[in-house]
Each structure stands twice: as C-alpha cells, then as structure tokens.
Amino acid sequence: MSTTLITGGKVVNATGTAQADVLIDGERIAAVLAPGSTLLGHDLTASVDTVVNATGKYVIPGGIDAHTHMQMPFGGTEASDTFETGTRAAAWGGTTSIVDFVVQYPDENPLDRYAAWHEKAAGECAIDYGFHQILSDVQDSSLVAMDELVAEGVTSFKLFMAYKGVFLSDDGQILRAFQKGAKNGAMMMMHAENGAVIDVLVNQALDAGNTLPFFHGTSRPWQAEEEATHRAIMLADITGAPLYVVHVSAKQAVQQIAAARDRGMNVFGETCPQYLYLSLEDQLGASSEEWGNFEGAKWVCSTPLRSKHEGHQHYMWQSLRTNDIQMVSTDHCPFCMKGQKDMGIGDFSKIPNGVGSVEHRMDLMYQGVVAEQITLERWVEITSTTPARMFGMYGKKGVIQPGADGDIVVYDPHGHTSIGVNETHHMNMDYSAWEGFEIDGHVDTVLSRGKVIVDGDRYLGAKGDGKYFKRGLSQYLI
Ligand code: URP
Ligand code: ZN
Numbered sequence: 001m002s003t004t005l006i007t008g009g010k011v012v013n014a015t016g017t018a019q020a021d022v023l024i025d026g027e028r029i030a031a032v033l034a035p036g037s038t039l040l041g042h043d044l045t046a047s048v049d050t051v052v053n054a055t056g057k058y059v060i061p062g063g064i065d066a067h068t069h070m071q072m073p074f075g076g077t078e079a080s081d082t083f084e085t086g087t088r089a090a091a092w093g094g095t096t097s098i099v100d101f102v103v104q105y106p107d108e109n110p111l112d113r114y115a116a117w118h119e120k121a122a123g124e125c126a127i128d129y130g131f132h133q134i135l136s137d138v139q140d141s142s143l144v145a146m147d148e149l150v151a152e153g154v155t156s157f158k159l160f161m162a163y164k165g166v167f168l169s170d171d172g173q174i175l176r177a178f179q180k181g182a183k184n185g186a187m188m189m190m191h192a193e194n195g196a197v198i199d200v201l202v203n204q205a206l207d208a209g210n211t212l213p214f215f216h217g218t219s220r221p222w223q224a225e226e227e228a229t230h231r232a233i234m235l236a237d238i239t240g241a242p243l244y245v246v247h248v249s250a251k252q253a254v255q256q257i258a259a260a261r262d263r264g265m266n267v268f269g270e271t272c273p274q275y276l277y278l279s280l281e282d283q284l285g286a287s288s289e290e291w292g293n294f295e296g297a298k299w300v301c302s303t304p305l306r307s308k309h310e311g312h313q314h315y316m317w318q319s320l321r322t323n324d325i326q327m328v329s330t331d332h333c334p335f336c337m338k339g340q341k342d343m344g345i346g347d348f349s350k351i352p353n354g355v356g357s358v359e360h361r362m363d364l365m366y367q368g369v370v371a372e373q374i375t376l377e378r379w380v381e382i383t384s385t386t387p388a389r390m391f392g393m394y395g396k397k398g399v400i401q402p403g404a405d406g407d408i409v410v411y412d413p414h415g416h417t418s419i420g421v422n423e424t425h426h427m428n429m430d431y432s433a434w435e436g437f438e439i440d441g442h443v444d445t446v447l448s449r450g451k452v453i454v455d456g457d458r459y460l461g462a463k464g465d466g467k468y469f470k471r472g473l474s475q476y477l478i
C-alpha cells in the first residue's frame, strides 16, 4: 500500500475551501490536515512514498460525469470512444468517475444487456464507472428487471419520450416504470422531448428540402422539450417517483423543473456544457471549407442546441446558481465526421446524435468561476459532489474527507489549456466540438483511488485501473 501527501494546496469541497494537506493511504483519504502538520511528531513529507506539491493550486474531489455513452450502438453506428479511450480522456480532463448507460432496445432482455455492458467495460477503464440502465418500450419483464438491477447497483433508469421504434415508451409505459421506481427507490431519468411532434416536423423539413444540420435544431423546438418535461413531472407526481430530467437545454423546461421543486417534488435537472456555451446559429448553422453547410453536424445532439436569441444559455447559468439545475454532465456520445456523422449528408435525420466532451467538462465549467457566474465551491458541487449524491456514491466519491476514495484533482488556476485543438485532445474523435476554446486553468495531477494517473503531461494509469462502482440509492432526495 503506498502513501501520498498532497501539500500546500487549497482544498475545495462543495461546502467550503481551506488551506490543507491531504494524506492518502492506499486507495483512501486517511486525513485532511492543517498545512505542514506532523503526525505524532513525524515529518509527513519524509514518511510518505509520494509528495504532490499543490502550492498555489486547488485540490478538488475528482470530477464525476454521470452521463456518458461509451461505444454506444446508436443511429446505425457506435459511439467512437470505447470504454478504454473514453475513460482515459476523462482522466486527462480531471474526471475520475463516470456513470454510463447500459442500452436495452425493444425486445432485448435488460439483464442480458446489463451483463453485456459489464463485459465491454471490465478491464478496460482508466477510472471507476457505474451504470444507469436505459429501458426502451417498457414491458412487464422490464419492471421485474428493475428490482434485480437496483440490487446490482444500477439505481437509476432512463426512459425516452422520443425516438419511436428505437427507445420510446408511451405515457402508460412510463407511468408503470415510475410506479416501480416509487416502490424500489430508483431514480427515474427522462429524455424529455415530444417525439410524435418532432417526427412530424422532421418529415416536413425533409419534404421541404431542408436537409442541413441546422434543421435538426428547428425541428426539435423548445416547446417540445417544455411539454415533455411537464408531462414527465405530472407522471412522476402521480406515482411519487423521483425524476431526473437529462440534458435540459430550454429555459422553459428549467421553469417546469423549478415549479415542480417549488411544490416540494423530488424533481431534478441536468444540463451539459454544450447548452451553456453553444447555439443553433453559431454551431448547428456553421459552415466550413471542408464540410460546407454540413459543418453543423458536429453539434447534432438531442435535445438540440438552442437559439442564442432566446436567452436559454444565460438562463442555464443562472439556474446553476439558483439550484433550479443541480448538476452538469456531458452526455458524451462522440461520433467522427468521416464515416459516422457524414451518413447524414442530404438528410439531417440520419446524422448520429451526440457530442463528445468528457475530457473538457471540468475545464469548461471552471470558466464559469473565472467569469464569476458560479463560485469555486459551486463548481465542485455541480461537477462532483451533487453527481455523487444524486446517484448514490457520496462519501466514497464527491468529497475530500477521511474515508473517501483518493479520487483527487490538483487544478492550477494559473495554468492554460487549449482544449479546442483536435490534435491535443484524447477522445477518439476526428474533430473537436470545442474548437477555438481557450481555457484559464489546467488539470495538473489526477489521482484515482490513491494512484497518480495523470502527472502533468504524463499518463501513468493503465487500462483496468477503473473498477465497477456498485451504487446505492440517491442521497439527494428531500
Ligand atoms: O444526442 C444525444 N443526446 N445522444 C445521446 C443519446 C441521448 O439521448 O442521451
Ligand atoms: Zn437522451
């Protein structure tokens, strides 16, 4: 068992910041100490195996990205990051845990799919991982499987109000799954978009010859997100199940969530960096020399990027301050332009949906601190502490305290990171969705369960370092 001391840094937890040293013994944090402390008269720096000098830097709990899709089969192809490449990229960016989605398509057995995802991930991951389960077209067998999965640490289930024939469950099916969630304590996650409305608008756009990526955005209007969010909340209210709305991009959807919370409901919302920074006009409507007006395919994801003229992005930052939105995940679902996104040239509905950002979430959200949109502590809260609490990992993850796993990031506020350069990121993508983004701040050192896996420019981890995390029920409920 090796010992590590992180000295001289400012330890930032969601609850406060203090100058402190952190002692790690084996995989766990043993003590958080006053700066320069000795232990029973022993100079700690001379007694430990490794000293990490964090002078002038922040020492934060490792990021937790609770929404990723590594090697997800979707849209006739598969997300381009494997568990190996995607979790390594996450580690480079200061994320030390992910919660990925097991996918069950109609007529597949959820438990078989759960076993298949273990097979994909085992021995591959750089950092710890847990699973949510996607349930498509909810059936009696899905409801039975939900109890078994909760016992396996899969304590959250994602349902869809869109993608007919692929993922969609109708309101009755959703209601039954929510009834089960209300009984067994699982968090019910919702992709809240009105799929029937979207299907009509997509076909009308294509019929009118509007085939470019831009029209992916206009055929999924905010009203379809607000309506579905409201409906999901009403279904949750009927059953008493806790509800977590994923990838919220419309301010009106946030308002629905806020109203439900004001009524005392266990309703929560997640947003993603793309909805804070990017827009329908600047990204989905982009053109380039290489791709012409198909450039926007790089940012085709659902819910879509919203218009910059309607105030969604600004509202989302405010919601992060007021806790109307509780946390930020990436919805990392990368596809390459060549051979994947380009399947949709001439028909935007054939562009595989997803954006890749797992490596950049901590840096991107830190820019909110730099711009005084959020506090330093709130940065840690929305990227680590709340994800841990929301999905039953808190205590081990999401906090720097004795007994917690040694998942720690040393973040240099005076460093600089050019995240938008394709050649310098570690995700398995042939482009960057964040081209042109220059970051104040730098991930210097990353420890995963006590092991230094990133040290400056060196990657010291290995595939298989990351282990399955058996999650408990949500620790965030009121
Ligand atoms: O476009 C997206 N979000 N792709 C991933 C699948 C999902 O709906 O989260
Ligand atoms: Zn979704």
Ligand code: ZN
Residues within 6 Å of the ligand: 067, 068, 069, 331, 332, 333
């Ligand atoms: Zn997703």
Ligand code: ZN
Residues within 6 Å of the ligand: 412, 415, 416, 442, 443, 444
């Ligand atoms: Zn640095």
